[in-house]
Amino acid sequence: MATTEIRTEVRAPARAEARTAPRPGRRVPAGTVIRHAILMLFVAIIILPLLWVVILSIKSLPDAYQGNLWPKHFDFTHYSYVLQHISTIPKNFRNSFIATFGTIITTTVSAVLGGYALAHTRMWGRRIVFSFLVASLFFPTRITALIAVFQLQKSLGLLNVNPGLILPYTTLSLALCIFIMKGIFEGISKEIADQARIDGAGAFRTLWSIMLPLAWNGIVVVIMVVFVTAWGEFLLERTLINEQEVFTMPQVLGTVFGGMGAWAWPRIAAVYVMSVIPGIVIFAIVQRWYIRGLTEGALKG
Amino acid sequence: MAAVAVRGGESSRLSLWVGRNLTGWIFLIPTLFFFCGWALYPIIKVFYISFTDLQYIDAERKTGNFIGLSNYIQALQDPQLHVGLLRAAVFTILFLPGTIFIPMVLAVMIDRVKSGWLGGFYRTVLLIPAVIPGPLIFVLWKWLYNFNIGPFNTILIDVGLFNKANAPQWISDNLWLTMGSIALMEVWWGLGYHTMFFLAGLASIPKELFEAAKVDGANEWQMFWRVTVPRLRPILLILVVLRFGSAMAVIDEYLIFGFDRSKPTYTWTVYMWDLAFQIGSWPQGYAAAIGWIGAAVVLIVVAAMFWVLRDRDG
Numbered sequence: 223m224a225t226t227e228i229r230t231e232v233r234a235p236a237r238a239e240a241r242t243a244p245r246p247g248r249r250v251p252a253g254t255v256i257r258h259a260i261l262m263l264f265v266a267i268i269i270l271p272l273l274w275v276v277i278l279s280i281k282s283l284p285d286a287y288q289g290n291l292w293p294k295h296f297d298f299t300h301y302s303y304v305l306q307h308i309s310t311i312p313k314n315f316r317n318s319f320i321a322t323f324g325t326i327i328t329t330t331v332s333a334v335l336g337g338y339a340l341a342h343t344r345m346w347g348r349r350i351v352f353s354f355l356v357a358s359l360f361f362p363t364r365i366t367a368l369i370a371v372f373q374l375q376k377s378l379g380l381l382n383v384n385p386g387l388i389l390p391y392t393t394l395s396l397a398l399c400i401f402i403m404k405g406i407f408e409g410i411s412k413e414i415a416d417q418a419r420i421d422g423a424g425a426f427r428t429l430w431s432i433m434l435p436l437a438w439n440g441i442v443v444v445i446m447v448v449f450v451t452a453w454g455e456f457l458l459e460r461t462l463i464n465e466q467e468v469f470t471m472p473q474v475l476g477t478v479f480g481g482m483g484a485w486a487w488p489r490i491a492a493v494y495v496m497s498v499i500p501g502i503v504i505f506a507i508v509q510r511w512y513i514r515g516l517t518e519g520a521l522k523g
Numbered sequence: 524m525a526a527v528a529v530r531g532g533e534s535s536r537l538s539l540w541v542g543r544n545l546t547g548w549i550f551l552i553p554t555l556f557f558f559c560g561w562a563l564y565p566i567i568k569v570f571y572i573s574f575t576d577l578q579y580i581d582a583e584r585k586t587g588n589f590i591g592l593s594n595y596i597q598a599l600q601d602p603q604l605h606v607g608l609l610r611a612a613v614f615t616i617l618f619l620p621g622t623i624f625i626p627m628v629l630a631v632m633i634d635r636v637k638s639g640w641l642g643g644f645y646r647t648v649l650l651i652p653a654v655i656p657g658p659l660i661f662v663l664w665k666w667l668y669n670f671n672i673g674p675f676n677t678i679l680i681d682v683g684l685f686n687k688a689n690a691p692q693w694i695s696d697n698l699w700l701t702m703g704s705i706a707l708m709e710v711w712w713g714l715g716y717h718t719m720f721f722l723a724g725l726a727s728i729p730k731e732l733f734e735a736a737k738v739d740g741a742n743e744w745q746m747f748w749r750v751t752v753p754r755l756r757p758i759l760l761i762l763v764v765l766r767f768g769s770a771m772a773v774i775d776e777y778l779i780f781g782f783d784r785s786k787p788t789y790t791w792t793v794y795m796w797d798l799a800f801q802i803g804s805w806p807q808g809y810a811a812a813i814g815w816i817g818a819a820v821v822l823i824v825v826a827a828m829f830w831v832l833r834d835r836d837g
Contacts, residue, residue: 265648289677336554345547362772366814370565393561425546454656456775472658476779505654
């Protein structure tokens with residue numbers, strides 16, 4: 223499979239080259255072949271582990287325990303089995319969705335407003351706020367703050383409360399998201415904002431109707447960053463939640479031991495695939511804007 | 524901006540200043556709420572706790588009494604902390620070079636791909652792990668490394684290099700093998716994301732530089748080291764320092780892979796977590812001191828790196 227792929231890949235650029243700069247013969251330079259071979263190798267390195275877990279989730283139970291990479295018998299019932307027979311799983315999925323969705327809302331709103339304030343208002347104290355945010359990226363904030371975050375959540379009565387996770391989750395990716403939005407807003411010329419202001423638009427209307435449509439790619443990157451952080455957060459979840467019913471998916475998967483019965487390997491693998499799919503689907507939908515947003519300035523900060 | 528200010532003279536300049544600050548700070552309210560509440564305040568609070576004998580589930584010491592530097596003096600002599608810092612350092616040493624150089628080389632190769640369709644394909648595939656949250660990656664690799672069902676051992680046994688009796692225990696008591704396995708996983712996870720960083724940097728290098736170098740007779744190797752690397756220097760610096768900080772403070776990996784005092788995965792972060800939320804009557808005062816010592820070590824090395832790698836020309 224891999225070899226046929228490489229051959230077609232190599233031919234495509236060769237043809238393009240021949241068209242633009244006709245050379246004697248149609249030989250592809252050796253360097254190009256090697257380059258695509260290496261890149262294809264990395265593609266395989268990325269894909270194969272993911273493929274393995276997908277195959278594991280549709281293996282029959284005996285195949286899974288006999289160490290056959292490719293199963294003799296497929297069994298597609300593991301997915302419906304875990305949803306029907308492990309009563310907490312649907313709840314855990316709901317918990318993940320609530321915590322993640324809430325965090326996306328709070329972080330995106332904070333980052334858009336904060337990034338705009340830091341990029342386009344010449345307010346006093348901008349530098350101080352900015353340097354605190356930068357410092358928090360180089361400091362192991364998540365680890366060092368943990369004990370007091372636990373005590374804070376406890377005093378707010380939010381231990382073992384799923385939506386309570388939104389508060390510490392928001393802070394996890396906030397600094398990074400503000401940089402992304404600040405970078406994006408700085409890429410939009412000040413004149414556009416000033417013109418809107420002269421025309422009588424308030425700061426909020428300028429942001430909402432003029433800036434936001436131009437910042438869409440950056441917002442997609444922010445949503446993606448927050449989604450990945452919140453959907454997968456484990457440390458806070460493990461520290462703040464200890465009831466199976468309130469778990470989100472990472473803690474279900476991170477604390478499970480593969481064995482027999484309900485938690486047989488192919489069944490856990492099915493839970494795994496279901497946990498990863500939302501991220502891949504969202505990525506597939508937004509990847510055009512995402513990659514554009516990344517190159518557009520999200521990475522410059 | 525100036526044009527607007529000039530129109531109304533002094534009083535409106537003042538009101539403009541107030542207005543500007545008011546909008547700015549109103550826009551920053553949500554940010555400050557979350558940042559101060561769940562980052563700044565907890566860090567300061569933990570600093571205070573580290574000077575107390577707070578034991579969270581001990582009735583008498585639940586609030587903690589001030590005991591000065593005792594926790595720090597005890598922690599600095601604690602062999603478990605020393606070995607914990609050492610284990611984190613081993614992981615960092617194994618992880619950093621791979622996670623910086625492999626994506627850099629990949630970015631240079633992808634940057635040369637002429638077909639737009641293929642270039643997009645490579646970027647998209649490499650970015651797939653970046654959209655899977657870390658802990659889920661760790662769960663996957665914990666299974667890949669599994670002694671019984673993991674495909675690494677299945678393949679090694681199938682090709683006859685090992686048998687069921689002597690196949691490697693990837694995550695076990697061997698410090699370098701365990702940390703190497705975890706580092707490999709982390710490099711895999713960061714491939715696409717870091718490649719995108721470098722691609723963004725490459726896009727900003729003027730193509731004339733390469734053409735000039737080519738005219739001067741430079742080969743690919745020389746162009747990479749003399750043109751590409753120096754131009755990518757700012758990105759390199761940021762990535763090295765950021766990744767150093769995150770690698771030293773890794774914890775989810777170890778909690779998921781399983782930990783225990785004698786295992787390589789019991790680093791200073793795990794020790795702190797274990798003390799604060801599992802061991803005995805939760806000696807959080809002592810754990811807080813460990814958290815701050817670890818943070819201080821990271822900060823000192825980060826500062827040293829900035830100083831060593833600073834731009835001497837500028």
